[in-house]
Amino acid sequence: MNNQQTVPDFTDVKAAHARLKGRVVRTPLLRCAALDAAVGRPVFVKAECLQTTGSFKYRGASNRIMQLAEHERAAGVVAYSSGNHAQGVAAAAAEAGVPALIVMPKDVPAVKSDGVKARGAQIVYYDRISENREEIAARIAKDRGAVLVPPYEDPMVIAGQGTAGMECAEQCQEFGVEPEALIVNAGGGGLTAGIALACEALYPDAKLYTAEPDGFDDHKRSFAVGQKQRNTKLSGSVCDALLTPEPGDLTFAINKRLVSAGLSASDDDVFAAMRFAFRHLKIVLEPGGAMALAIALKGLVPGNGPLCVLATGGNVDPALFARVITA
Amino acid sequence: MNNQQTVPDFTDVKAAHARLKGRVVRTPLLRCAALDAAVGRPVFVKAECLQTTGSFKYRGASNRIMQLAEHERAAGVVAYSSGNHAQGVAAAAAEAGVPALIVMPKDVPAVKSDGVKARGAQIVYYDRISENREEIAARIAKDRGAVLVPPYEDPMVIAGQGTAGMECAEQCQEFGVEPEALIVNAGGGGLTAGIALACEALYPDAKLYTAEPDGFDDHKRSFAVGQKQRNTKLSGSVCDALLTPEPGDLTFAINKRLVSAGLSASDDDVFAAMRFAFRHLKIVLEPGGAMALAIALKGLVPGNGPLCVLATGGNVDPALFARVITA
Numbered sequence: 001m002n003n004q005q006t007v008p009d010f011t012d013v014k015a016a017h018a019r020l021k022g023r024v025v026r027t028p029l030l031r032c033a034a035l036d037a038a039v040g041r042p043v044f045v046k047a048e049c050l051q052t053t054g055s056f057k058y059r060g061a062s063n064r065i066m067q068l069a070e071h072e073r074a075a076g077v078v079a080y081s082s083g084n085h086a087q088g089v090a091a092a093a094a095e096a097g098v099p100a101l102i103v104m105p106k107d108v109p110a111v112k113s114d115g116v117k118a119r120g121a122q123i124v125y126y127d128r129i130s131e132n133r134e135e136i137a138a139r140i141a142k143d144r145g146a147v148l149v150p151p152y153e154d155p156m157v158i159a160g161q162g163t164a165g166m167e168c169a170e171q172c173q174e175f176g177v178e179p180e181a182l183i184v185n186a187g188g189g190g191l192t193a194g195i196a197l198a199c200e201a202l203y204p205d206a207k208l209y210t211a212e213p214d215g216f217d218d219h220k221r222s223f224a225v226g227q228k229q230r231n232t233k234l235s236g237s238v239c240d241a242l243l244t245p246e247p248g249d250l251t252f253a254i255n256k257r258l259v260s261a262g263l264s265a266s267d268d269d270v271f272a273a274m275r276f277a278f279r280h281l282k283i284v285l286e287p288g289g290a291m292a293l294a295i296a297l298k299g300l301v302p303g304n305g306p307l308c309v310l311a312t313g314g315n316v317d318p319a320l321f322a323r324v325i326t327a
Numbered sequence: 328m329n330n331q332q333t334v335p336d337f338t339d340v341k342a343a344h345a346r347l348k349g350r351v352v353r354t355p356l357l358r359c360a361a362l363d364a365a366v367g368r369p370v371f372v373k374a375e376c377l378q379t380t381g382s383f384k385y386r387g388a389s390n391r392i393m394q395l396a397e398h399e400r401a402a403g404v405v406a407y408s409s410g411n412h413a414q415g416v417a418a419a420a421a422e423a424g425v426p427a428l429i430v431m432p433k434d435v436p437a438v439k440s441d442g443v444k445a446r447g448a449q450i451v452y453y454d455r456i457s458e459n460r461e462e463i464a465a466r467i468a469k470d471r472g473a474v475l476v477p478p479y480e481d482p483m484v485i486a487g488q489g490t491a492g493m494e495c496a497e498q499c500q501e502f503g504v505e506p507e508a509l510i511v512n513a514g515g516g517g518l519t520a521g522i523a524l525a526c527e528a529l530y531p532d533a534k535l536y537t538a539e540p541d542g543f544d545d546h547k548r549s550f551a552v553g554q555k556q557r558n559t560k561l562s563g564s565v566c567d568a569l570l571t572p573e574p575g576d577l578t579f580a581i582n583k584r585l586v587s588a589g590l591s592a593s594d595d596d597v598f599a600a601m602r603f604a605f606r607h608l609k610i611v612l613e614p615g616g617a618m619a620l621a622i623a624l625k626g627l628v629p630g631n632g633p634l635c636v637l638a639t640g641g642n643v644d645p646a647l648f649a650r651v652i653t654a
Contacts, residue, residue: 022502028355030377033418034445049609050357050374091360118361175349278648282376282641284609314609321605322649 007253008155010201013162013194016063020163023066023095024059025051027164029171029308034280039296042177042306046168047283049314053115055241055289056164056191056312057088057151063160064149065092073098075146080137082108083241084313085151090119101146103137111317152190153248162194168308169202179206180305183263183292185312186210186219187244189251195310196258207260209301211292213237213267218246219255220262228252238267238320241288241313263301269294271324277311278325287320289313334580335482337528340489340521343390347490350393350422351386352378354491356498356635361607366623369504369633373495374610376641380442382568382616383491383518383639384415384478390487391476392419400425402473407464409435410568411640412478417448428473430464438644479517480575489521495635496529506533507632510590510619512639513537513546514571516578522637523585534587536628538619540564540594545573546582547589555579565594565647568615568640590628596621598651604638605652614647616640 030045048056065077076099079089086102093100100121104113105128113123126136141148150157165182172179182199184192192210199206210219216237221229230246237243247255270287273294277285285293289312295301296309357372375383392404403426406416413429420427427448431440432455440450453463468475477484492509499506509526511519519537526533537546543564548556557573564570574582597614600621604612612620616639622628623636 025355025357028352028377030352032379047377050355052359054607054609094360275645278611278645280381282381282611284605284611318602318605318652322653325645326649 006155007250008159008197010197012155012159013166013197016159017163017166019066020059020062020160023062024163026167027051029168029175030281030283032280038276039299039307041304043296044172044175044177044179044306044308045281045293046164046308046310048164048310048312049283049285049289053084053087053091054313054315055084055088056161057084058091059163060157060160060190061085061088061092061149062095064154064156065096065098067156068098068147072147075144076100077149078103078137078141078144078146079149080133081151082112084315086112087115087119087315089149090116090121093121094119101140103133103140105133109317152188153250155250158190158193158250158254160194161191162198164191164310165195165198169198172308177306179203179308180303181207181209181301182308182310183209183211183295183301184310185242185288185291186212186262187242187288189219189247189255191310191312192259193251193254196254200258207303208258210255210259210262211295212262212264213239213242213291214264216243217262217264218244220264222247222252223256223259223262226256239270239288239291241286242291263295265291265294265298265300269298271327273297274321274324275327283311284314284316284321285311286313286316333482334577335486335524337524339482339486340493340524343486344490344493346393347386347389347487350389351490353494354378356495356502357608357610359607365603366626366634368631370623371499371502371504371506371633371635372608372620373491373635373637375491375637375639376610376612376616380411380414380418381640381642382411382415383488384411385418386490387484387487387517388412388415388419388476389422390490391481391483392423392425394483395423395425395474399474402471403427404476405430405464405468405471405473406476407460408478409439411642413439414442414446414642416476417443417446421447428467430460430467479515480577482577485517485520485577485581487521488518489525491518491637492522492525496525499635504633506530506635507630508534508536508628509635509637510536510538510622510628511637512569512615512618513539514569514615516546516574516582518637518639519586520578520581523581527585534630535585536587537582537589538622539589539591540566540569540618541591543570544589544591545571547591549574549579550583550586550589553583566597566615566618568613569618590622592618592621592625592627596625598654600624601648601651602654610638611641611643611648612638613640613643
């Protein structure tokens with residue numbers, strides 16, 4: 001499958017799962033009596049913050065990069081991201097032994113650019129105000145003959161993210177549990193789409209929900225009307241990982257069919273979820289990685305059967321985390 | 328095996344492993360490129376902070392309590408602890424449906440007594456200065472006809488802690504790795520002893536080391552002279568989980584034969600390890616749970632082959648954790 005416009009299916013997710021086995025961390029599915037009590041149903045937390053690079057993004061990036069053709073390897077890959085996708089692409093490229101170039105905003109926090117550099121990737125900076133990162137990345141990729149690895153609008157990236165869903169299903173089976181519902185943090189919707197494909201095949205009766213910040217609920221509104229809706233603003237939530245302008249075309253093609261509904265909660269709810277995860281689960285979650293847990297803790301996910309929560313990332317500024325856990 | 332004075336062996340650890348399967352969390356063995364680079368060898372972190380109750384203590388407590396005779400269940404169990412063992416016993420008793428009573432000091436932090444109460448256990452308070460907790464617990468156990476669950480001087484508790492070693496060995500096999508060395512945080516030495524028995528059988532060539540705070544290195548000094556040595560003080564390190572007066576008789580009988588040497592590091596080293604675990608592994612470690620990682624990061628563990636680090640607990644005060652990660 002090489003056509004960037006093809007909608008991936010379960011076959012692609014299964015192939016990605018086989019391809020990535022032993023290369024990605026099989027992150028644990030955590031249980032906790034305090035969480036079950038707080039939510040009022042059995043809850044299982046897929047701790048993707050423990051994934052290589054601290055987020056699920058390493059899965060999709062690895063799946064794409066492992067499928068580079070031999071003649072594509074020398075020029076390597078290009079990506080644009082100031083967040084978790086940048087770290088995922090840099091690490092997956094380093095692991096595969098191919099060069100990576102990441103387009104990042106000039107004002108990116110040092111901890112993020114340092115993470116990319118430490119993984120051996122090159123950085124090209126752009127100005128958020130006057131320049132368009134997609135255009136810059138596309139031009140560089142073309143000039144270098146490199147392959148662009150988009151954060152979600154790519155069938156191989158979507159299939160790679162879906163491996164988190166495959167593992168989640170395997171782990172539910174090990175627990176002897178059939179999930180009634182799953183909730184997934186949604187930015188561009190790539191993880192949701194990958195998990196949706198896995199769920200459709202493995203747990204066709206399970207309901208799937210997206211998790212977004214209040215006021216940045218483009219997926220939720222898009223599902224409600226059956227057409228892609230845009231967010232009216234692009235800043236103003238602490239969940240930086242979830243602030244995309246609108247769902248992707250590829251991801252929405254999958255999600256509009258397979259997601260039951262979108263759900264949302266506030267930044268304060270997210271802080272409460274980060275505190276809960278610190279205290280009871282002993283994992284570090286970033287705000288965007290804790291939204292699904294926040295919505296679960298608020299009791300907003302319909303039903304009372306087993307619920308799987310995707311805890312998608314843990315790359316959080318220490319000062320923010322310190323404020324949150326001591327609040 | 329019911330004689331409290333019997334030294335357990337590998338058969339007991341294997342039986343515990345079968346008994347606890349599906350009841351304890353199979354905690355992940357985490358890898359991280361930044362950790363390998365920092366230590367200069369492949370490092371595998373067994374994240375026991377993700378265990379039920381936030382520490383490995385749940386393993387030993389569960390193994391003991393699951394072996395209560397039918398006539399012992401009504402009166403239940405008694406334990407003395409202000410820390411992780413208290414939470415482990417309370418949770419294991421609740422899970423088994425037997426009553427638990429925990430003897431705790433009057434000045435125990437509310438978060439710790441709350442954790443025990445939330446798990447349905449009863450608390451009896453004592454005065455640290457004027458009273459002896461072992462005597463109180465023994466008297467209460469006798470009066471009630473209850474079974475005392477000691478923190479480490481018990482063959483079933485030691486065998487239960489050893490299940491962490493069994494899992495670690497299985498997970499190393501899944502990674503296709505044979506560990507050259509393992510390092511384990513040591514208070515009373517129960518986890519070390521359990522893991523030592525597993526290692527002796529499964530990885531007889533691997534070297535085992537204990538991890539203790541500088542100045543509270545009773546195991547290290549005991550190994551050096553081949554006889555139990557006492558710590559000269561009982562406070563003055565932030566690693567509260569590791570401040571026991573001396574090795575146990577049962578644990579030392581095993582450890583003096585199977586442990587290569589004791590190693591130690593400072594509180595500042597532990598803080599650095601907690602920061603590292605927050606930043607790179609996305610797990611929450613308490614000071615006593617991070618000592619083995621601290622010693623690994625200092626490069627103090629002999630050899631350069633694969634090293635397994637037991638990260639034993641994550642029950643840390645939020646204010647302390649916040650100070651550590653922002654330092």
